[in-house]
Amino acid sequence: MGCDGGTIPKRHELVKGPKKVEKVDKNAELVAQWNYCTLSQEILRRPIVACELGRLYNKDAIIEFLLDKSSEKALGKAASHIKSIKNVTELRLSDNPAWEGDKGNTKGDKHDDLQRARFICPVVGLEMNGRHRFCFLRCCGCVFSERALKEIKAEVCHTRCMKKYFN
């Protein structure tokens, strides 16, 4: 089976929901798409997985969803294409050293958290803030920017896991 990179598209579908979010500041909106689980709408926390459509989820939300398909939650539609845990890839994300969401957030000023992305591309350092396309490798789950993928045409994973793209 080919082990090509899956693409994480800009996820407009996530913000369709309630009409009230339409006028949200564009940047905050994009950042939010990268910070919340598509299924549970909770803040993303490791382990984070992605599906073939490039949507991001908390792994525990996916497991819960797979265990209890009887619940007809409207949210379940976001993951109706996921039939098994094998349909998702656990991501190896690189922390953004400039992000202090967990540490510095004692004032409850959530808006500040969203000014910086939690994760970055480990190759070129782009922040994963919704303004750049990011990709993940299905074989190892490493995540980096599309720019890195284009600039460095190596046949091994760009990050330290060094798995081959194709095997």
Ligand SMILES: [Zn+2]
């Ligand atoms: Zn890798």
